[in-house]
Amino acid sequence: MIPEIGQFALWLALGLAVALGTLPLIGAWRRDLFWMQSAFSLATGMFVFTLISFICLLIAFVTDDFSVAYVANNSNTLLPVYYKVSAIWGAHEGSFLLWTLVMAGWTLAVALRSKHLPIVISSRVLGIMGLISVGFLLFMLMTSNPFDRTLPIVPQDGADLNPQLQDFGLIVHPPMLYAGYVGFSVAFAFAIAALLTGKLDAAWARWSRPWTNVAWAFLTVGIALGSWWAYYELGWGGWWFWDPVENASFMPWLTGTALIHSLAVSEKRGAFKSWTVLLAIATFSLSLLGAFIVRSGVLTSVHSFAVDPERGLFILAFLIIVVGGSLLLYAVRAPAISGHSGYSGPSREVMLLLNNLLLVAALAGVFIGTLYPLAYEWLTGGRLSVGPPFFNAVFVPLMVMLTMVLGLAPFSRWKQTSFAHLWQELRWVLLASVVLGLVLPLIFAGVLHWQAVLATTLGLWVLLPHLKDLWQRAGYRWQGLSRPPRAHWGMLIAHVGFAFAVIGVGITSHYSVEQDVRMAPGQPVQVGERIYTLQNVRERQGPNFIADRATIEVQKGNRSYMLYPEKRHYFVRDIVMTQAAIRPRLDRDIYLALGDPLGGGAWSVRVHDKPMVRWIWLGALLMALGGVWAIRDKRYQRRRLRDQGRLDGVQTPARAGGQAGMPVAGRGSEAGSS
Amino acid sequence: MHPVRRNRLITVLFALTGVAVTAGLVLNALSENINLFYTPEEVVAGAAPEGVRIRVGGLVADGSISRPDTEGVDVEFVVSDMDGSDFRVRYSGLLPALFREGQGVIATGRLDENRMFIAEEVLARHDETYVPAEIMDIHNNAKAAQAAARSAQYDD
Structure with a gap:
């Protein structure tokens, strides 16, 4: 009964989505207030019914209702209850239901928080999000219904959740990632609404920015969690594989990052407007492309799961409609919205332009590397793969250039910045970065790798100017630290996070020691600076698995500790999994993964000594924090109040832009922040 | 201007x-x-170049996993298309946890002068229903062959 309610709720949600995708848009076109206002209640209704559907699936999982095929395939009575809940998004159908729920959630959030916008804009934004929801809901009901029954033969017990997914990572990683992917639909909807309205001004950029920042922060955390999860779960000790599925999430992140920066220019200076719109379209399209790559299985990936070509086809068609439709609209309307503003030399505009170009170039490289195998197979029928060396060769030089520009960011000014000014402010910082970049790796590791020196120098070259800028703005006093506006703090935190990640990547890539060794009981093996001794391997019984559990002593000098890597055999699915043992520290991870028995009590063991690998994820978290911090800026709060004051002028949306376009530059304290 | x-x-x-x-x-x-992909048939027929980084794939032949030396972590196994073509692979390191006889595997590495494939990386399936696109055909053929053999048994 409950699964039927869930399915029925999905159909109702689809009906509401169709209404949401049509009525407000028509209303906005005909300037019909009643139709436009329907967007708010329709958005709420769509969310409520999607939520009901999600709760029905949740109940089916928690009560072990194996008459539902999806539950039978992905759960088991032995599964702990928190994995039963997260198993909802452990496979295709359920994860798409989560995706749709997140979409409805974003739509509701927009409905709740944009009452102060001119209704012509908000109703269009909601209408477009409704249209996107129609696509998602149709996809689910047509190709991947999570409520299909196994009747008449109901299995006694479920086939269990894939052991690889029985992990904390599954609980948090997909929801975060989806929140990011789908969140970019808000920026997309704002862009399309602006094209439809034919009006793209600073006010538009200001409305769009908080949403874009939040979506970007979610995606950043999602990617970082995915990287961290793959690191400890797959048992290879790598944190990034340049794998198609990873690239699928990384591509919208690159354009999303460009979009955040381009929006800053659009808001503050009224420039780059049509480019910003294009980026918003591209970012959401790449999110959909990501869904296509992951769900269609057209590319071989270590993260791929069983797939269905029909689903791929549906997403591809949807993708073509979204990209084609929005680009067509863009081609027709973009000339009307482009704006001019003067800037020259090494101004902040030019810096942000460089930022955008480098990020888009990086995107192009990742895009080509990811899709080249597909194009090659399609054209020649042959098969090939593009390995990590390709991505590194393309990506790293571009990031080096990006980092060089980033160091100048806090001291660049809008319109015009003189080289003399930059040199004046940054010469000592530059010197310090180079010297410390040489000295720190030497102290840390005792040997020099020029790549690690470069990465450290670049990281410091980002870090130090931002700290200097902060100290200056604080008036060289600790009490002054509350002085810079939150938006500025946000930028600072995010850029410092980026610096951390750069240093982490550089150090861990070049100072890691990775070795697969044979360990016999009681015989010490030296890897790097540490000595590893296998004490014993014992059997351990888990809730739904049996494990071989090794006890390995790690020794450096006279300090030692034990690590317990496991090899688990999950009996329901008859799958073997490695459970790496990690000693995580801010300066160094020691990572052990158990391989196979080699006879005579000896085992093969993977030993990784990974300095500063945590800095990568820490950096990503700081970036996300910065993104969220920035939208707590007073100007977003203050403007909301002011916008509310003129809500009565519903029929004349043109006023909103004319008013908000100007005062930005006049504000001394805010003009410097982005 | x-x-x-x-x-x-x-x-x-x-x-x-x-x-x-x-x-x-x-x-x-x-x-x-770029690493081109070759099937066991192409490797046996000599279509795959020696000394160049390539990818190969197929099924791990039953009973073929061996450890040639008692000191290191080297392992050897046979990759087959279950249709008469196979070749040996040597790998030094930990095999993926899901690596198993009779299962699909993809390896990146080079062929040496004895047509032994020296693997730098070995990938196994990620979950039991997923088969990498490259070896989907091989996998399906093998499945069909097994099914045919089984039904032949029952016929007797």
């Missing part, structure tokens, strides 16, 4: 430089880092 035009010129020049640099990087990197 008019400031707007000058800005446009700057933008266009930046964009062109960016495109040129990226294109150069991409083309250079692509030419060096």
